[in-house]
Amino acid sequence: MSIGLFHTRLIVRNDLLGAPVLILDLLVNTVSKKVSGVASVFQATWPTVNFRAQVWGDYSQVKLTSAVENHIILNLAGSPSGPLSQIAQTFHLKGILGGDWASGFADYRYEEQGQWHVVKHVAVHQAQTVEPQPVPHPHVPLYAVAVQQAQTSGDLAQLKTAVQQGEQQLAHEGALRSALEQLNAEIARLEAR
Incomplete structure (x- = not known):
């Protein structure tokens, strides 16, 4: 004791x-x-x-x-x-x-x-005591500004580049996968114009 x-x-x-x-x-x-x-x-x-x-x-x-x-x-x-x-x-x-x-x-x-x-x-x-384990959070640039600028300017090449860079950085982040899918859908919509 x-x-x-x-x-x-x-x-x-x-x-x-x-x-x-x-x-x-x-x-x-x-x-x-x-x-x-x-x-x-x-x-x-x-x-x-x-x-x-x-x-x-x-x-x-x-x-x-x-x-x-x-x-x-x-x-x-x-x-x-x-x-x-x-x-x-x-x-x-x-x-x-x-x-x-x-x-x-x-x-x-x-x-x-x-x-x-x-x-x-x-x-x-x-009660069992559980020691908190540190969760690794690597710094991941989200390229939000670049994507937003490309969307507002309508520059399709710049938008594709920003999305590709984001996909490379976030390939293993499941929670943000849906955001990338939405951006790809936006690219497809812009390409269809």
Whole structure:
């Protein structure tokens, strides 16, 4: 476990098809043993659920008699606008996690449209973190000015040259292929005159 301040993302769900999925995005302060963040509950099957709340709470570390490692007892409360709001709480969670915050079990409840929904003894897993990969974006001249000038002047040879240069540069760019096809159609229309 980290010391100080760290972020963790937990997924709380069971393996039943169509069951709600709770995602906790938490900032953990190990010095004060306080937790804050966002809870989001989703359910794709009818009735659909799209619940979100600001959450806050605390945790304690305990050593169970039968276990070698420490466990985390997590208590969270939540509402749509945070702990200082006058809006009533709409979310509660009690859970027991491994000392590494990577697994465990939790019970939670949330209020949506005036009705409380209770979910008991659901598995907690740490979400996979995905490092963003840089996407190569080569500099590609678009010859837009040359094409526009050729179109306005009516110079068919200049327009063909600009389109050919663009095709050479953008041969591998599928998203811009349709724009080149439109330019070729314009060339064909001008040639037909």
